[in-house]
Amino acid sequence: MSKIKVMIADDIEETRNVIKKILSMEKENFEITGEASNGEEVLKLIPEYKPDVVLMDINMPIMNGLEATEKITEAFPSVIVIIMSVQAKSEYLKKAMFCGAKEYIIKPFNYNDLIDTITATYEKQKERAIYSKTYEELGSNGKVISFYSSKGGVGKSVLSINSAITLSKTFKKKTLLLDLDLQYGDISMLANQHNDKTILDIIDDGQLASYSSIRPYLYEHNKKLDILFAPYNPEKAEYISKDAIEKMVSIFKKHYEFIVIDTGINFNDSTLNILDTSDLVLFIANMEMTTLRDTKLGLSVMETLNYDSNKVKVVVNSVTGKYGLSKKDVQDVFAEQLFSMIPEDIKNVRLSVNRGLPLCDNNKNRTLKIVKAIQTMCQEVVRCL
Ligand SMILES: Nc1ncnc2c1ncn2[C@@H]1O[C@H](COP(=O)(O)OP(=O)(O)O)[C@@H](O)[C@H]1O
Ligand SMILES: [Mg+2]
Numbered sequence: 001m002s003k004i005k006v007m008i009a010d011d012i013e014e015t016r017n018v019i020k021k022i023l024s025m026e027k028e029n030f031e032i033t034g035e036a037s038n039g040e041e042v043l044k045l046i047p048e049y050k051p052d053v054v055l056m057d058i059n060m061p062i063m064n065g066l067e068a069t070e071k072i073t074e075a076f077p078s079v080i081v082i083i084m085s086v087q088a089k090s091e092y093l094k095k096a097m098f099c100g101a102k103e104y105i106i107k108p109f110n111y112n113d114l115i116d117t118i119t120a121t122y123e124k125q126k127e128r129a130i131y132s133k134t135y136e137e138l139g140s141n142g143k144v145i146s147f148y149s150s151k152g153g154v155g156k157s158v159l160s161i162n163s164a165i166t167l168s169k170t171f172k173k174k175t176l177l178l179d180l181d182l183q184y185g186d187i188s189m190l191a192n193q194h195n196d197k198t199i200l201d202i203i204d205d206g207q208l209a210s211y212s213s214i215r216p217y218l219y220e221h222n223k224k225l226d227i228l229f230a231p232y233n234p235e236k237a238e239y240i241s242k243d244a245i246e247k248m249v250s251i252f253k254k255h256y257e258f259i260v261i262d263t264g265i266n267f268n269d270s271t272l273n274i275l276d277t278s279d280l281v282l283f284i285a286n287m288e289m290t291t292l293r294d295t296k297l298g299l300s301v302m303e304t305l306n307y308d309s310n311k312v313k314v315v316v317n318s319v320t321g322k323y324g325l326s327k328k329d330v331q332d333v334f335a336e337q338l339f340s341m342i343p344e345d346i347k348n349v350r351l352s353v354n355r356g357l358p359l360c361d362n363n364k365n366r367t368l369k370i371v372k373a374i375q376t377m378c379q380e381v382v383r384c385l
Helices: 013-024 039-049 065-075 090-098 111-138 156-169 199-204 211-217 234-239 242-253 269-277 289-304 327-337 346-355 363-367 369-384
Strands: 004-009 030-036 053-057 080-085 103-106 143-148 175-179 219-222 225-228 258-262 280-285 312-319 338-343
Touching (some): 004 013, 004 111, 013 030, 030 039, 039 053, 053 065, 065 090, 143 156, 156 225, 156 258, 156 369, 199 211, 199 234, 199 242, 211 242, 242 258, 289 327, 312 327, 327 338, 338 369, 363 369
Parallel strands (some): 004 030, 053 080, 080 103, 143 258, 143 280, 175 225, 312 338
Antiparallel strands (some): 219 225
16 A cells, blocks of 8 residues: 655644654654645645645634635645644534535544544545546446335335445445435434434535535445435425525436435425436335325326336335235236336334334345345346436
């Protein structure tokens, strides 16, 4: 492994010396390429010293760490800035991340804190850089798959999170799960994440500009799956405009192979916009007469809207022969528009929902019929897109 080139920016000489001492004890892994005592100096020295990482004090004279970080991110996007601060206040650190810092470390830090933070941040960024480069080179244009239904409670959220997990884990596709059921967004609960940032925070903080400004709001569920949660309060849905969603999706398409969307259940402007931009709409139904009828009606609305019938497909969930309708009945109703049938499994689905542990995340579930059916469905998604 080549050495990580580190530049130190701190107005206190003693701090710089402590850092130099620590890094010099790990000579085989780190190289100190320069030091500066204010933000302006760092900016000047970067082209000469070409650091991989800048350790940046937040409070410095002439140009402070935040301003310098912002400028570095703009002018030298590949340089990783790690902020050093005596304040552990989250508002302050949040600000640093918005300016483009990739990580922070609270002073005073010890030997391991410093070494581990630099190494982990460097590795993570390197991996991300490889990903994004690959997609840029391929000119990748992510595919959008929307899960839609005419009623609540049919399994739209359960199927969208499990499909996103399967696409990312089983099929190794870089995936984003976007919860656009803005009123009753359940994905955070299904993933057992309750305090994460949501799409509303991106809008509130005015961070829609680019992927790097949106990134801090995404939750990394696994290496290949990020999730953007819906707001926690139904009344906030109206603050998220159709244009904002469109902008986000267009950004995500450049960074992911698949964008899986859990949509709202109304044919409102925002949902229609999403369905328009989708490459595949999976219309989720179950085995109740009312749902089947509403799904038929929904399909005819989509036909009126001139959606290609190849793009709109039906997934029948909770399939069982127990309640008076058979698989054959469902096949007759939807004919070639039927994409997939997912069996009923009340016990395992409920357990997974209540534990906040998605079925397809648990290796022990791999032999369940429902998990196999989700895998087959995703295989078909990968094949047809
Ligand atoms: N295949 C299935 N078998 C049994 N129960 C299911 C299945 N899929 C979903 N459910 C049940 O339906 C409930 C509602 O699912 P959910 O995905 O939240 O619906 P929606 O997002 O369409 O409102 C789940 O909590 C679960 O109890
Ligand atoms: Mg839902």
